[in-house]
Amino acid sequence: MTVTAAAALGVGSMIGAGIFALIGEAGAIAGNAVWMSFIIGGFIALVSGYSLARLGVRYPAAGGIVEYLVQSYGEGLLSGTLSILLYISALVALALVAKTFGSYATKLLAVDSERWVNSLADLVIIGFVLLNLEGAKKVARLEKFVVGLKLLILVGFAVAGLTVSDPALLSSSHYPETTQVLYSLAITFFAFEGFRVITNAVEDMPDPSRTLPRAMFLAIGSVLIIYIAVSFAVFGNLDSQQVVIAKDYALAEAAKPVFGTVGFSIIAVAALISTASSINANLYAVTNVTYQLAKEGELPSVFGKPFGKSREGLIISAILIILLSHAFDLAEIASVGSISILIVHLMVHVGHLKLRHETGTPFVMIILAIVLTLGAICFSSIYAMQNSPHILWLVCGSLLTAFLAESLLRHLTGRRVQTRTPEPSG
Template identity: 35%
Template sequence: MSDYKKNSITLIGAVGLGTGVMISAGIFALLGQVAALAGNWFPLIFIAGAIVTAFSAYSYIKLSNEYPSAGGIGMFLMKEYGKGTITASAALLMGFSMVINQSLVARTFGTYTLQLFDFGSTDFLVPALGVGLLAFAFLVNILGNKFIQTFTSIMSLLKILGLTILAIVGLWLVGFSFTPATGGSDIAAPGAVSYIASVALTVLAFKGFTTITNSGSEIVQPTKNVGRAIMIAILISLVVYVLLAWSVSSSLPLSRIIEAQDYALAEAARPVLGNYGVIFTVAIAIIATVSGIIASVFAVSRMLAMLTNMKLIPHKHFGMPGSIQKHTLVYTIVGAMALTVLFDLSRIASMGAILYLVMDMIIHWGVLKRLKGKVKANSAIVLTAFTLDGIVLAAFLWIKITNDLLVVGVSALFILATFAGERWFLRNGVGGQMEHSD
């Protein structure tokens, strides 16, 4: 596949891709939602999320060292389960979770951009701006790897510096008081299940590290640099998340953070820095969301192209010229646009977390049962990652069942439809001769 170029992404470029996806959705879209579940001490939940993610990353690093691939997770699943239903379905769940993440970031872009203007109603403008950003991401992605990694690396550096400055200035103005946000009389203290469930959203904030594995064979010295890039990206994101979360916690009461959860960071800048602080925050949000969308689209379109070439998922050209990867790029953008229009931030995030955690557990189980000797993985670490995912997912589902059953129902139906559809395709479609093992 000519679209994949070995040694076209440097270590710095890989870190830029990872942080580009992580920081865009992680802090802007999810901070308020984490606060709603975890209460006063929500900044600490990002540390818990980083720990869960670090255990998960172990499996991906081991797999990347043995099987560096531009298809990343799709190739890992194929090595674990063969060319069958589990591989195709789990890879699609990952792809869908990334497309969901793109719509999350797109709506975040619209939400924060509109903080600069005084519109009575933004119901139409938020998705409209998000769709516009996705169209821009499509144009950037057809320019090639070199431009993408340069663009995302520069944008990632700018947003990391900007967010760090914003957090430090905010903490400085409140005397570096690392204190929990004050609550409100109408806010009940969260229970243990709610605390654990909130970790699911922070895991979603860190899952952008998989963008790096999806570009494995394109990274310079992948057996050395994929693992380095993943851990560096997670560490950078953790520092930025915790600093910003504490800054927001010190600036606003918990009730206000929850009320303004879709734009909590901009709201926190208002009392300590005034309108200039809001403008600066929105500018950083725009940079972060733009780079996040571009990096995510870059990764998922390549993974879907590899699955198509492996005849694991159906593909239609619809008269479009160019390579399969260009076609999957179009499908990715169109899917993200549809979700951006149809769902709000909270439900998008919830669906993304559920799909990702299910896929993540399938990856760990495959390593544990089929590849631990081949990839030289430590069984205890992989089992811990699998167990932590299961606990977090169970808690999150329980909270959502009690608060938003529709999200759980749609997610469950979507997962079942994915597996059933792939089963039918591999048995009866053009992929029918490819199903060897599950």
């Protein structure tokens, strides 16, 4: 897998639900200053991506973060619990993307109902499961084409939207308080979260030390520029209240003042392509994560058994994703998923402190990643506590589920977690 193919996998994963659904959720909090939140969230992603890239080069394994956790914390209950929390977070993220696909599809087909949203979400998950069963080469080949197409549409929308935007709508006089921008950080970071799928493809890279870091920064940097441009285009054509009302399909609504109803349809189609691409990329990552977990004894061995050119974990994961998409709405999925994955990233960075001499990562960069990630967790938790306390209970439920599942699996299987690469000396 080349630099461009790996970066395309990351871009495809990030530009899915992120800009098409989460801009409405983030805009409801940060208003027309949401572009600032995307910049900060993107910076956190870049720093976090740097940490993961250094770990990925030193510990190349298909499981990515799972491997780094085991290297950092050993074969104990903590690494196992965090690994399962990562798996849960990945499933939640895919449920978000699938639900976004369903939301845009129903608007395009004029069959707006929750039943249709869920049915279309199920359909796209099943379709890409069949594709992923054909193996990594076909995944990468399709991803490069789809990423190019959706980037063309998004860039075209951003340029046209900025050309006809109303400067008054973007005026700083309409900005909310600074704390509102900070409260939205978890959501905007979640829009970048797909960058970690690049580390899961490391075993398909001929030269990871060169390919992985370049692909990571290329993917995050490209997506950051696009998110900023699209944010200005959306809030330059719609006021904050209009964005909130159409938050599940904000980009398509913002295309109306620019291109009319045809523009709405074009962006809706782009949303379908983008979310489908994101599902494709993330299913590839989830398959590798479940394989790594099963091989290390953290999930039942059935997850790691071959099935076609993929693994049975893909089938089981797809079933769980469908159940999650039926159980929760977009706002709940986004909030729980963003906080949960931030917790995993935080623990990876904390563990990286122990491994920094092995990876050659500067101490200050790891500390910066820890501080930024912890800050995003704190601000998002404060906002949830003030506005949707049940979100924190759902996050706690995810943590408890991961802990209980890990404890039960250890008791039933009696297996110990094993690393793929040599443990650090000293």
